[in-house]
Amino acid sequence: MPAKLQIPPPTLLQLFMAFARIGLTSFGGGLSGWLLREFVETRQWIGREEFLNGLAVAQALPGINVTNMSIWIGYRLHGTIGSVIGVLGILLPATTLIILLGILFGTLTDVGPVQVALVGAAAAAVGLPMHLGVTMVLHLRRQVLPVAIMVISFLAVVWLHVPLLWVVIGLGSVSVTLEWVRLRRGKP
Amino acid sequence: MKDVLWDLAAVFGPLSFGTIGGGSSAIADIHYQVVEVHSWLDETQFVEAFAVSRLAPGPGSLFVALLGWEIAGLPGALVATLALFLPTALMMYGVAAIWSRYRGATFLNAMELGLRPIAAGLILAAVFVLLQSLNGGWAARGLAFVSAAVLMRTRINPILLILSGAGLFLIYDTVLA
Structure with a gap:
């Protein structure tokens, strides 16, 4: 050594x-x-x-x-x-x-051209979170629960305009507790 | 002016705890507050600030510094940035200080795993909102999808990708004009 x-x-x-x-x-x-x-x-x-x-x-x-x-x-x-x-x-x-x-x-x-260029730059920049989002979805466990929690958090923010803090606290405590129980039982 | 600063702090402070898995998860809610609730900026200003923030180095969440700047100048930038970063920074500081007691604790793993699907949902919400804010119609939306596909397939430098997007739109605009 x-x-x-x-x-x-x-x-x-x-x-x-x-x-x-x-x-x-x-x-x-x-x-x-x-x-x-x-x-x-x-x-x-x-x-x-x-x-x-x-x-x-x-x-x-x-x-x-x-x-x-x-x-x-x-x-x-x-x-x-x-x-x-x-x-x-x-x-x-x-x-x-x-x-x-x-x-x-x-x-x-x-x-004018700067504005056009900025629209193009913005469009390409949206690809970054999109890439991140796809990667995260692909790495999610293929089970009903994680997928349901993902869909609910999406809808809560986009559609119901639930404040982010409440989404994280409310949905987060449910999700974290369930994971904790799962880990305690020794599931992978 | 004072009212705006107070509002900025009241909007961005609670959002601090919503930045899980990176700052992008807060974008949908930031958009709702800044564009729809308070009408501080319009869709175009918002999405352009997003583009500039992705061209700049450093944490992408400094996006809020730029929004704060456009809403209320230098004090706005400071208040928005502090409000977004300070609450969770204090929390992290607390954990760093007591860490040795909780080494490898199950609840940290549970927290990471449990927050992951929420972070995923929030990023998708950010994408949805940003796609709606883009002006430039279907050409712009199409370019966003192409850009994501390129990122998935190659190890291209994101700055190069964004500059290419700007270049493509300039060419597209010149050809059509």
Whole structure:
């Protein structure tokens, strides 16, 4: 077994810069993959096991996965202040950039071709959640219960306009309880 | 102005807990609140902001920063972003702090599995709403389906795909004009 390398923990500035870099360079989602590469593989600031534990929690809890992960990693490395720096690093620079982009496109929308291009861009962009949606449906367990819960949550939001919070709390508690019972019985 | 900021916080704060499996799950409800209930933006502004947010790097949920900006300038952007991110961030912080006690707990697995079908339903709702918001008729909707198919089959960079969509529509528009 190779000797474990002792990597010194990053300073707060290094931590901020690492998160900022990911926030500014990762396009098209999948940021958690970038975090794995940067923090576990390249810099080796945190172990793979610890990272994956965090990812499971980040995905299970509500909240944006990547922000949840930045809190997790930040906390592991520098406690409370680390988690604050992590979130700020991932959000602050990227927020500034997106607003600048918005202003840029906002001043250009009166130009005919820009508007046409934006419609095309928007149409292609809708493909992203569509792809995600199809992937999620395909990975759902082929049983009545998960499918029914999916259909009900779709209809509740689109048709009945039930506030999202109530969908997640109401339907979520039913669904999570049923899964818990299933796991307790040791079903796969 | 103060009222708008308060409304923004009241709309986006509760939505924070609806962002399961990523921010896209909240889009249908965000659309309903921003376009239909409060009439802060129209369909076109909404879907264009969505397009810009997918072109920008970083978490896709910064979409709400852009919406906040268009609704109430810089304070709007700050309030909308904080409202959407802060509540769940605090929750995650709490779990990170007490994690060692609950390592590998069944209820975490149950939570992940149980929330999955809801997240799927919510993403489909987002797609449904976005397809309705697209102007550009069936050509635009068709392009959305093609784009999804390309994403399923290839490992294309999404930015390239979105830029191609823009290019295709420019060509389509020039040829028809």
